[in-house]
Amino acid sequence: MKINRSIIVIIVVLVSILIIIGISLANKWNQPLSQGLDLPTLTPTQVPTIATPALLRPDEPTVMPTLTATATPVPLCRGPAEPLYILAIGSDTRSDNYLYGLADVTRIMRVDFVSGKVTVLDMPRDIWVKIPGISDHYNITHGKLNQSYLYGNSGMGYYDGSGEGPGLLARTLLLNFGIRADNYAAVNMQTFIRIVDALGGIDVYLPEDVDGRPIDDKTEDMGYFNAGFQHLNGTRSLKLVRVRKKYNTFKRASNQNIVMCAIKQKAFSPEVLPRIPQIIASFQNNVQTDLSPEQIAQLACLAPKLKGENLIMTNMPEDLFTSDWQYDEIVKDNTFVLRADFEQINDLMLQFQAGTWPTPDPESGPTCVDYSASATPTP
Numbered sequence: 121m122k123i124n125r126s127i128i129v130i131i132v133v134l135v136s137i138l139i140i141i142g143i144s145l146a147n148k149w150n151q152p153l154s155q156g157l158d159l160p161t162l163t164p165t166q167v168p169t170i171a172t173p174a175l176l177r178p179d180e181p182t183v184m185p186t187l188t189a190t191a192t193p194v195p196l197c198r199g200p201a202e203p204l205y206i207l208a209i210g211s212d213t214r215s216d217n218y219l220y221g222l223a224d225v226t227r228i229m230r231v232d233f234v235s236g237k238v239t240v241l242d243m244p245r246d247i248w249v250k251i252p253g254i255s256d257h258y259n260i261t262h263g264k265l266n267q268s269y270l271y272g273n274s275g276m277g278y279y280d281g282s283g284e285g286p287g288l289l290a291r292t293l294l295l296n297f298g299i300r301a302d303n304y305a306a307v308n309m310q311t312f313i314r315i316v317d318a319l320g321g322i323d324v325y326l327p328e329d330v331d332g333r334p335i336d337d338k339t340e341d342m343g344y345f346n347a348g349f350q351h352l353n354g355t356r357s358l359k360l361v362r363v364r365k366k367y368n369t370f371k372r373a374s375n376q377n378i379v380m381c382a383i384k385q386k387a388f389s390p391e392v393l394p395r396i397p398q399i400i401a402s403f404q405n406n407v408q409t410d411l412s413p414e415q416i417a418q419l420a421c422l423a424p425k426l427k428g429e430n431l432i433m434t435n436m437p438e439d440l441f442t443s444d445w446q447y448d449e450i451v452k453d454n455t456f457v458l459r460a461d462f463e464q465i466n467d468l469m470l471q472f473q474a475g476t477w478p479t480p481d482p483e484s485g486p487t488c489v490d491y492s493a494s495a496t497p498t499p
Contacts, residue, residue: 150412150413150414151412153409153410153411153412153413154408154409154410155282155283155284155287155410156282156283156303156410157207157282157283157286157287157290157301157302157303157304157410158281158282158283158287159290159291159294159300159301160291160294193234194234195233195234196233196234196236196421196422196425197233197417197418197419197421197422197425198418198421199231199233199418199422200233201233201234203230203231203232203473203475204229204230204231204233204302204303204415205228205229205230205231205299205300205301205302205303205473206228206229206231206301206302206303206304206305206411207226207227207228207229207286207289207290207293207301207303207304207305208225208226208227208228208229208240208304208305208306209223209225209226209227209269209285209286209289209304209305209306209307209408210223210224210225210226210306210307210308210309210312210361211223211224211269211285211306211307211308211309211408212224212308212309213308213309214308214309214310215308215310216308216310216311216406218273218274218284218285218306218308218408219273219274219275220270220273220275220276221269221270221273221285221308222245222266222267222269222270223245223265223266223268223269223270223285223289223306224245224266224309224362225242225245225361225376226242226243226245226265226266226269226289226293227240227241227242227243228240228241228243228293228299228301228472229241230472230473230475231419231422232475233418233422235430235475236422236425236426236427236430237426237430237431237432237475238422238426238430238431238432239432239434239472239475239478240377240380240431240432240433240434241434241435241436241472242373242376242377242433242434242435242436243265243293243297243436244265244369244370244373244436244441244458245264245265245266245369246264246265246266246369246456246457246458247264247265247296247441247457247458247460248262248263248264248444248446248457248458248459248460249262249263249264249265249268249292249295249296249460250262250292250295250296251263251267251268251271251288251292252288252291252292252295253279253280253281253288253291254271254272254278254279254288257271257277257278258278258449258450259449260278260449260450263448263450264455264457265289265292265293267450268288268289268291268292269285269286269288269289269306270285271285271288272284272285272286272287272288272289273285283304283410284408285306285408286304286306286408286410287304289304290304296462297462297465297466297469298466298469298470299469299472299473303409303410303411303415304408304409304410305407305408305409305411306407306408306409307406307407307408308406309358311403311406311407312354312357312358313354313355313357313358314354314403314406315354315383315399315403316352316353316354316357316358316383317353317354318395318399318403319383319386319387319392319399320386320391320392321351321352321353321354321357321386322351322352322357322379322382322383322385322386323349323350323351323352323382323385323386324349324350324352324360324378324379324382325348325349325350325378326345326346326347326348326350326378327347328347329344329345329346329347330344330345330360330363330375331344331345331363331366332344332345332359332360332362332363332365332366334365335365335366339365340362342359342360342362342363343356343359345360345363352379352382357379360375360378360379361375361376361379363375368438369458370435370436370438373435374435377433377434377435380433380488381431381433381488384423384426384431384488385488387399387423388423388424393424396420400416400420426488428488431488432478433488434478436465436468437468440460440461440464440465441458441459441460441461442458442459443456443457443458443459444456444457444458444459445457
């Protein structure tokens with residue numbers, strides 16, 4: 121007798137919630153699991169204004185608009201009515217703690233519980249930005265985006281604000297790009313490997329070969345990945361998402377999108393779905409996050425409901441950046457950086473927050489597509 125997939129999803133979600141309720145005995149249900157971001161409030165000049173209609177002249181008749189009753193959309197999974205912004209970080213530290221480490225991956229997730237849509241935007245790690253709040257330490261005022269996470273972590277002792285590394289990275293994003301994160305979640309390399317292995321590996325489709333072999337004696341060997349279908353364990357998955365030297369940060373972000381979509385697809389496959397609650401519980405103490413048990417339950421409930429076209433993985437347009445070299449006072453050497461067109465990026469950020477950018481484009485494949493070995497996907 122076959123069990124309907126939707127029934128399995130319901131059962132798994134219920135079990136997930138029960139497990140998280142158990143976790144919440146030690147952590148209050150709606151309290152963050154770690155220190156929150158506590159971001160500063162924007163000044164009035166930084167807040168976008170909404171145009172108001174001109175006042176009627178005294179001799180003009182007042183025309184009242186016709187009101188029609190419309191049903192208020194109910195958010196899925198008892199989530200918030202307004203979009204939730206989560207700062208997702210991939211730390212390059214190989215240890216199990218979060219005392220140090222650069223932000224090898226910086227993604228902003230826009231989670232809309234009303235429309236059931238999640239958009240994940242990559243922020244290039246090499247953008248040269250202003251870094252707030254630590255100018256009294258070694259006179260640091262600027263750096264690469266990924267350095268703001270490093271400088272904020274407690275092992276450095278540079279930052280006294282809230283949220284440690286994620287907190288300073290969130291403040292840096294707010295200062296430079298006007299994007300405000302509500303919460304954060306950071307995963308280090310060892311935890312990433314264990315997550316993929318706990319899923320039994322992932323299946324990816326690569327539209328072209330990816331060459332991660334070293335280009336010099338200072339480059340780590342990431343291996344070679346042939347075009348086509350690949351089954352990857354945790355270690356190979358980590359290597360694929362880190363390949364950059366022969367390409368650029370934008371190509372690496374595209375590979376990361378492929379891997380993240382494959383993780384989502386595998387996590388909610390029929391053979392893995394029943395084990396998701398145990399997997400979530402086993403990594404509870406290995407992720408740096410201020411999400412509450414309630415929020416985790418809402419996200420766990422929403423994930424199986426996402427259709428491929430409603431999970432959009434996107435990158436910043438490459439033409440908004442120029443490559444350059446910058447002398448870094450901390451490393452005492454020239455370092456590769458990306459100079460950004462901040463005006464255009466900030467405009468895109470406003471569209472991103474409004475939910476009008478990006479729009480799915482099947483030609484470029486920014487959405488998570490359910491590939492299968494029986495049919496060749498469109499690259």
